[in-house]
Amino acid sequence: MSKDLYIVATPIGNLEDITLRALRVLREADLIACEDTRQTRKLLDHYGIAKPVTSYHDHNEAERAAELIERMERGESIALVSDAGTPLISDPGYRLVAAAIAAGITVVPIPGPSAVMGALVAAGLATDSFRFCGFLPPKTSQRRKVLEEWKQESGTLVFYEAPHRILETLEDIAAVMRTRPIVIARELTKLHEEFLRGTAEELRATLAARPSVKGEITLLIGKAEHPEPDATPLEEAIRALEAGGVSRMDAIKQVAKARGLSKREVYKLTL
Numbered sequence: 001m002s003k004d005l006y007i008v009a010t011p012i013g014n015l016e017d018i019t020l021r022a023l024r025v026l027r028e029a030d031l032i033a034c035e036d037t038r039q040t041r042k043l044l045d046h047y048g049i050a051k052p053v054t055s056y057h058d059h060n061e062a063e064r065a066a067e068l069i070e071r072m073e074r075g076e077s078i079a080l081v082s083d084a085g086t087p088l089i090s091d092p093g094y095r096l097v098a099a100a101i102a103a104g105i106t107v108v109p110i111p112g113p114s115a116v117m118g119a120l121v122a123a124g125l126a127t128d129s130f131r132f133c134g135f136l137p138p139k140t141s142q143r144r145k146v147l148e149e150w151k152q153e154s155g156t157l158v159f160y161e162a163p164h165r166i167l168e169t170l171e172d173i174a175a176v177m178r179t180r181p182i183v184i185a186r187e188l189t190k191l192h193e194e195f196l197r198g199t200a201e202e203l204r205a206t207l208a209a210r211p212s213v214k215g216e217i218t219l220l221i222g223k224a225e226h227p228e229p230d231a232t233p234l235e236e237a238i239r240a241l242e243a244g245g246v247s248r249m250d251a252i253k254q255v256a257k258a259r260g261l262s263k264r265e266v267y268k269l270t271l
């Protein structure tokens, strides 16, 4: 293999979820950079791969990136993996990729599992447009502020969330986006994989009734139900206002307010 940097996706639970190409790259790379060497060793041992590993995580990213670039410049190939899923997706690696590109090193993606994709494709929410929002802030006030901002988005929202915060987060979602369809994707690809669907309030009640909430969670918020999915009546309503002397912008604003939609949604629906 050439001195490239390979960004290799690894399983998010089920060890069978790894591509043939990922296994070949891990076998052939000179060095594997990973978050937790013990975690990655488990995967490598499972597949009988004996390769040197080095730690690359949030706390040593800056200095370690420089060392790894130097090694690739000397002709070594490096595979970057995270503890689970796709590196750089709420995981370290961005700094290394940016530095490699700046140094003229080729960066090769080896796609595979990521919780965001696994959750999205089985959630049953719209997939034509979605926004991956990473982790929500840990404090309620900040979280509500961020949720208010995301509320304006027209697509499905996908978050990573910790099990010990999920009840509070659902409470905040209920306060900000009460009627939205919510999906909790828990323990994807693992023995206790489950999808819970309902409003934030309903899911909060379901989880609160359990002795504890454990496991890894990806949380999805569906788009607002459009009371008027057909664009024609919306356009008619706007035209009626325009005929009465209201500007198009104001007409869109008024119709949006009356239908509980954002201006942007009305604008898009009438295009």
Ligand code: SAM
Binding pocket: 012, 013, 082, 084, 085, 086, 087, 088, 089, 090, 091, 113, 114, 115, 116, 159, 160, 161, 162, 185, 186, 187, 188, 189, 190, 216, 217, 218
């Ligand atoms: N880079 C990873 C990826 O591509 O999925 C994500 C890393 S992020 C630090 C870890 C978070 O991803 C977890 O806290 C959880 O929210 C989500 N996650 C990871 N594995 C999951 C799983 N098996 N089921 C549901 N969510 C998962």
